[in-house]
Amino acid sequence: MGILKTLWHRLGSPRWFFHMMAPWQTWLGGLALLLLLTGSFWGLVYAPQDYQQSHSFRIIYVHVPTVIVAQSVYMALGVSGFVLLVWRMKLADVALKAMVPFGMAMTALGLFTGAVWGRPTWGTWWEWTDARLISTLILLFLYFGLYALRESIASAEAAGRACAVLAIVGLVNIPIIKYSVEWWTTLHQGETLSMTGIKMPAEMYIPLLINILGMYCLFGYVVIARMRNEILRRERETNWVAAWLRGDGRTGMESMSEH
Amino acid sequence: MNPVRKRRFILVSALVVGAATVIGLVLLGLRENINMFYLPSQVNSGEAPRDRSIRAGGMVLEKSWQRDELVSTFVLTDRQGSEFTVRYEGILPDLFREGQGVIVEGAIGADGVLAAREVLAKHDENYMPPELADMHLERPK
Numbered sequence: 001m002g003i004l005k006t007l008w009h010r011l012g013s014p015r016w017f018f019h020m021m022a023p024w025q026t027w028l029g030g031l032a033l034l035l036l037l038t039g040s041f042w043g044l045v046y047a048p049q050d051y052q053q054s055h056s057f058r059i060i061y062v063h064v065p066t067v068i069v070a071q072s073v074y075m076a077l078g079v080s081g082f083v084l085l086v087w088r089m090k091l092a093d094v095a096l097k098a099m100v101p102f103g104m105a106m107t108a109l110g111l112f113t114g115a116v117w118g119r120p121t122w123g124t125w126w127e128w129t130d131a132r133l134i135s136t137l138i139l140l141f142l143y144f145g146l147y148a149l150r151e152s153i154a155s156a157e158a159a160g161r162a163c164a165v166l167a168i169v170g171l172v173n174i175p176i177i178k179y180s181v182e183w184w185t186t187l188h189q190g191e192t193l194s195m196t197g198i199k200m201p202a203e204m205y206i207p208l209l210i211n212i213l214g215m216y217c218l219f220g221y222v223v224i225a226r227m228r229n230e231i232l233r234r235e236r237e238t239n240w241v242a243a244w245l246r247g248d249g250r251t252g253m254e255s256m257s258e259h
Numbered sequence: 260m261n262p263v264r265k266r267r268f269i270l271v272s273a274l275v276v277g278a279a280t281v282i283g284l285v286l287l288g289l290r291e292n293i294n295m296f297y298l299p300s301q302v303n304s305g306e307a308p309r310d311r312s313i314r315a316g317g318m319v320l321e322k323s324w325q326r327d328e329l330v331s332t333f334v335l336t337d338r339q340g341s342e343f344t345v346r347y348e349g350i351l352p353d354l355f356r357e358g359q360g361v362i363v364e365g366a367i368g369a370d371g372v373l374a375a376r377e378v379l380a381k382h383d384e385n386y387m388p389p390e391l392a393d394m395h396l397e398r399p400k
Contacts, residue, residue: 048388052354057386082275086267122379123352129295129314168271169278176286183286185294185316187362190384200386 011091014231015240021224029221035214043207050204059117061208064193065215067110067136071174073103073219074139077146078171081164091227093160094234096167097150098226102219104143111136122187131180132188135173142170296362299341302373309367316362316381317342324357335363335373343367347375354380 010016043061050057077099084092114133115125127133146163153159181190192199193208200208235241260268286293296316297307307313315335320342323334329348336342345363355361360381365374 048390050386051389051391053382053386060386082271085271086264120353121382122354123377124379127295127379131293131295165274168275171275172279172282176282183293184290185296185298187295187379187381189382192384192386199384201388201391203388204386 012089014091014094014235015238017091018228018231018244021228025221025224025228028217028224032214032217032221035210035217039207039210039214043211047204047207053121056117056120059113060192061211063110063113063117064208065211066106066113068212069215069219070103070106070110070136070139071177072216073099073106074142074167074170075174076223077103077167078174081167084160084164085168090234091231093156093164094227094230095223096146096160096163098230099223100143100146100150102222102226104140104147106215106219107136107140107143111140118187124187127187130187131184132177132186135177135180138173139170139177142166142173145170299335299337299343300339302343302367303341307367312364312366312376314362314364315343315373316360318360319355319357321357332372333357335361344372345375345378346372347378349378351378352380354382 010020040061044058047058047061049055077096080092080095080099083089084096111133114136118127119125146166149166150159150163153162180186181188193205198205232241296314299315299317301307302313302315307315317335317337320334320336323332325332329350330346331348331351332344332346334342335345345365347363347365355378360383362379362381363373363375364377364379367373
C-alpha cells in the first residue's frame with residue numbers, strides 16, 4: 001500500500017512522469033513492433049485457413065486487437081476523467097488529451113476491418129440494425145466528441161473538465177458494446193475469445209493473442225510518447241524543461257527526489 | 260480523503276450511476292426494437308407482423324434447399340419445432356449453406372412463405388481449420 005501511495009503522489013508531478021516514462025516508451029515501442037510483426041506474420045501467413053471462410057477470416061488478426069484496444073482506451077479515458085474531476089490531477093488531463101486520437105484511430109480501423117470482413121462473410125458491409133455495429137459507431141462518435149469539445153473551449157482547464165464529464169458518461173457505452181451480442185439478436189457473432197473458453201484452436205488463437213498484446217504495447221508506447229510531448233508543451237516555461245533541453249535532465253531528477 | 264475531494268468523489272460517482280440508470284432504462288424500453296430479427300418461433304406464433312417487411316433469423320434446415328436458376332427456396336428452423344419457408348431470388352452469400360445460420364429480410368405472404376429481398380449469412384464464434392472441421396463432420400452423432 002505504501003508504494004502505491006507514493007506512486008499516487010508522484011503522479012501529481014508531470015516532471016516525474018516525463019523522466020520516469022522515458023525508458024518505458026522505448027521498451028514498449030520495441031516490444032510493440034516485435035509482437036505485432038510476429039503475430040501478423042504468423043496469423044496472415046502460417047495460421048491455417050478457416051473451414052468456412054477460408055482466408056478471409058485472417059482479418060480477425062487486425063480486427064479483434066484494434067476493437068479490444070479501442071474499448072480499453074475509452075475505459076482509460078473514463079478513469080482519467082474521474083481522477084481529473086475528483087483530484088484535479090494535472091497528469092490526468094494530459095492523459096485525457098493524449099489518448100483520444102489513438103482511440104479514435106483504433107475504433108475507425110476496427111469498423112473498417114469489420115466492414116471489409118462482413119462483405120464476403122455476411123453479404124453486407126454495414127447493418128444499421130445491428131446493436132454491436134451501432135454501439136461501436138457510437139464509440140467512434142464519442143471520440144469525435146472528445147476531440148471537438150477540447151478544441152471548442154478556449155480555457156484549457158474548462159475544456160479538460162468538460163471532456164472528463166463526457167468521458168465518464170460515455171463509459172456507459174462500454175458494457176453495451178460488450179454485451180450487445182448477448183442481450184439482443186444481432187448479425188454479429190458472439191465472442192470467440194472469452195473467459196469461459198476460446199472457440200478456435202491454438203494454431204489460430206496464439207498469433208491472435210500475440211497481436212492483442214502487441215496492440216496494448218503500441219497503445220502504451222503511443223500514449224506515453226504523446227503524454228511526454230504534451231508535458232513538454234505545457235511546462236515549456238519551466239526550468240526543468242530548459243535543463244532537459246540543455247541535456248542535463250538527469251541531474252534535474254536527482255535534485256527533485258531530495259526534497 | 261479531504262472533504263472537498265470526498266464531495267467531488269460522491270458527485271462524480273452519482274454522475275456515473277445516473278447516466279448508467281438513464282441509458283439502462285432507455286435500453287430496457289427499446290428492448291424489442293434493438294433486436295435485429297425475429298426468431299422462427301415468433302414468426303410461427305404471429306408475434307412477427309405480417310404484410311410488412313421483417314427480418315427473421317434461423318438455421319437453414321438440412322436437405323430443404325432447392326434451387327432453380329437464381330430462385331432458391333429453403334426452410335428456416337430454430338431446431339425446436341418452429342420453421343417456415345423462405346423464397347429468394349438473387350445471389351446468396353458465400354457462407355450460405357444448409358445447417359448455417361442466416362438472416363432474411365422480406366414480407367410473409369398469404370401462403371406463409373417469406374419472400375426475401377435480402378439474405379445475410381450469420382457467422383458463429385467458432386473458427387477451425389478445414390481438416391479439423393472434417394473430423395467434426397465425420398464423427399457419428
